[in-house]
Amino acid sequence: MKKIIQNFGTIVLIFLSSFLFSQNTNSSFEIKNSSFLLNGKPFTIYSGEMHYPRVPQEYWKHRLQMMKAMGLNTVATYVFWNYHEESPGKWNFSGEKDLKKFIKTAQEVGLYVIIRPGPYVCAEWEFGGYPWWLQKNKNLEIRTDNKAFLDECEKYITQLTKQIVPLQIDHGGPIIMVQAENEFGSYVEQRKEISLEQHRKYSYKIKDMLLKHGITVPLFTSDSSFYFVGGSIKGALPTANGENNVDVLKKSVDEYHGGKGPYMVAEYYPGWLDHWAEPFVKVSTEDVVKQSEIYIKNGVSFNYYMIHGGTNFAFTSGANYDKNSDIQPDLTSYDYDAPISEAGWATPKYNALRNIFQKLNNNQLPEVSKPVKVISIPEFKITKTASLFDVIEGKKSIVNNQPVTFEDLNIGSGYILYRRIFEKDEKGKLEIKGLRDYATIYINKDFVGELNRINKKYDLDIEIKKGDQLDILVENMGRINYGSEINHNLKGIISPVKINESEISRNWQMFPLPFDEFLKHNFKTKNIPENVPVIQEAEFILDETGDTFLDTRNFGKGIVFINGKNLGRYWKVGPQQTLFVPGVWLKKGKNVIQIFEQLNSNETVKTIDHPILDQLNK
CATH class of the missing domain: 2.60.120.260 (Galactose-binding domain-like)
Incomplete structure (x- = not known):
């Protein structure tokens, strides 16, 4: 009985704090006296990064509750310009792209919010967040003091601030900080043919645009500490990505912030990014726990990048460049070996970190949310297959020399x-x-x-x-x-x-295949030679829905749609050998799977109840 009363008391406390948190229109957040001050009192940011485009909207609250239950007080998110400007001048902030809803959900859960809008974001995201069509303007050069580029940036920042300005803390919302540009110092270092003065003209103009369009909460920059010389912006707090040495952190921030703090690591990496055809990277729980304790002991604010990675659905994954391989494409999975897995499960890393924050919160943390139900779909046959060459037969091509x-x-x-x-x-x-x-x-x-x-x-x-x-x-x-x-x-x-x-x-003919939606075809039965690209389709019936993992170990290379949703890319080389299928994209009764397979025709489909992300097949 005593335990029931204690649990009830904890629930009431959490409810009241969330209610007061969401209703207080006189709240403030500022940088003063070398500290973050929340409503005039010193505040340490314990944040986790989660990107709303990488998680189905139905799961946003679940994942945010997981963060709150781990002991975090803030969520950070990038905003991807190319996610919201779907074509030139066509903006979408609704449905899966409802940024306001994500921010309000965080507030409802009891988390503050840090917005990282770029315009450049990196993030292992297609083109670092830039719309691909910027490249069509021959007078435009990205990330420079270039009028054509800055004009486009201002269009983006105008649309962005319409979403976030009303949700800043001094307007009654949960947003406490906004980032200006992103990791610009490393870019300055790589482009030394442009003077530091010219680089700064650009980055300062981005800061000025944010202020002009209504950002009133503190601004910050985010770079490795040794890149502050090119990445820091006067009037914005410099934060150090990946800096494990607290003394170095403090010295660097003091140098570029008038000899005073506060001190923050905007990206502390409890995991790491992953590429096709390369081993899956893991970071030990022991190392993450040890570094977290160092930050906490020294009063350093920090943000876990990532606390929950999610998935690069459709064609949203980006790539790195490496002179040894020219390109390193990122996996569809953005699991990141993060404390909360791709499917939203509490990992041993999560539990170990929660133990640290339990002590900080006098064992008053909420219960950990139960994971979404997982199902396995029995193997079923693919019933329709057509050669891509038959699909494009008779379609109009573009001809060029x-x-x-x-x-x-x-x-x-x-x-x-x-x-x-x-x-x-x-x-x-x-x-x-x-x-x-x-x-x-x-x-x-x-x-x-x-x-x-x-x-x-x-x-x-x-x-x-x-x-x-x-x-x-x-x-x-x-x-x-x-x-x-x-x-x-x-x-x-x-x-x-x-x-x-x-x-x-x-006389070159070109057939564009953007796969904005799956190709339509009547699937007349024909003998299809081996190793030609095919489109395939099948139906399957479900008595219940739940998350699952499409087993692609016998597939070649391609993409998968389920009920019209593009799950993303698979490739037999690995290390990823499954595709995450959110249960909210399935339905009781009839479901449809569609596959574009580039290398071999598949005969059957099955799912399993767990991911395979570390099986490399060189």
């Missing part, structure tokens, strides 16, 4: 099929140095090879007869989101195709 890019064809993501009929025999080395990023090659619809920017494989031996049809299916695997190579982000085939060093020009 040279292959053109995704941007030239006015599509951002997906695939392009490049086709050419040869007027004479050709034999030798087919070379596509401008491949961006992955291609399968066919002669008369028969598979002859694969080219791959990841492995820097840009050529193969080929033999073509007069009248033969060459097809090159090119996939955009995500635009680079970090570093100076972000300025070189065109996709498709961006330079001439050559055979034996001779350009193959004239």
